[in-house]
Amino acid sequence: MANIAEARIKREFKEVVKSEEVAKCHIKVELVNDTFTELRGEIAGPPDTPYEGGNFILEIKIPDTYPFNPPKVKFVTKIWHPNISSVTGAICLDILKDQWAAAMTLRTVLLSLQALLAAAEPDDPQDAVVAKQYKENPKIFQDTAKHWTHVYAGGPNRTPELDAKVAQLSGMGFDANKVRVALSSHSWDAERATEYLIS
């Protein structure tokens, strides 16, 4: 790892660790190994959103050319959000691409991701299925996002109706995660979801 990148990450690491948001448990960053090339981030789902109460883990990879190029960040925790792939966790956020600036830090990134959870950009989607639902059926989107937050991110808000639908199809022998994706992508229509799972 280039000296500049390493020195910078070491300083940033301290900055995030002692920041106010950490004290309030809103964001967190940890070392994965002792090389500072890979970090593990954590953000709390913002209040008054379907992600409230959830805890989302991020994989952060630092390129040799950091801070002149952005860190590579993706969600490890599965999440239902128009700008985050429900399959890979890849993120569509301008500052992680062509609007990254060297004056930004890991703290900027984590706070921007938190802001993205609070305000999606459905017109610049990463996950087209989620974005379509967000725009055309906001109620179903909200419930689905809440459901995913509860299941994958430990959020406290249950969605009993949706849980029941997942349990019903899983009982037929399908993998629960696949059932959840199928139902989520088909407006929780059990019949269409089943068709999708069989095909």
Added chain:
Amino acid sequence: MAAEGDKFVYDPERNYDDATLAQIRVMENEIASQNNIVSERLSMQNLKDEYADADDVFKLKIKDLESRYHYMRRTRGDGNCFYRAFGFACLEMFLADSKNLPRFKDVAQKSRDELVSLGFPQFTIEDFHESFMDVIEKIEKQCSVTELSDIFNNQGLSDYIVVYLRLLVSGYLQKEAEFFVNFIEGERTVKEFCNQEVEPMGKESDHIHIIALTSTLGIPVRVEYMDRVDSSKCTQHNFPEDSQPSIVLLYRPGHYDILYSR
């Protein structure tokens, strides 16, 4: 890669952004392996050679440049060329004549707090500011041109300087937002423009960037425009207009190099 005529099939497991970024990195490395970030002084013959097969418009313009300029320095075409050309030419000028250096150092010193007050993160501003001041101190101690050239050809140090100059441009545009908002294309605020077109590395510079950098540092610059416009001479433009700049940059669409007067 799909063969021509194949229908594009979206693969949700694949990260297309990563693939695009990876390709951009490959192109950057290709450019980097071919040229120095800032070259040695080259005679004008070097420019002539480049246009040996070009049409008369360019040949006449090179002749015009040759009559007024002795040497040039090329900069790498990585989108940061304006900042590197300006930064290098400016510091090299102070090595030759340090009369205005104390004023320049003072402006640079004060810029840190101004940027922090505009809302830039203090932690990173300090980092870039510190390394910028280090270079100015080397100039104060009359380092050699070779040392300056070594700094600018060290990718990390060189990029640190570019970042700080970009921050200075962003800071000035935001401070004078009321004025500059009239010159920004698209429905964008000055802050959005700075986030998109100034602060990220590799974003090319336009008049507005030049005006901001020369104004905030108080260092005038002349730009010689060598383009397809049908004329036997390059068009000159001073920033600001009524100044007598001692730094001259050569502009060819999309790129800036440094020129040295006869």
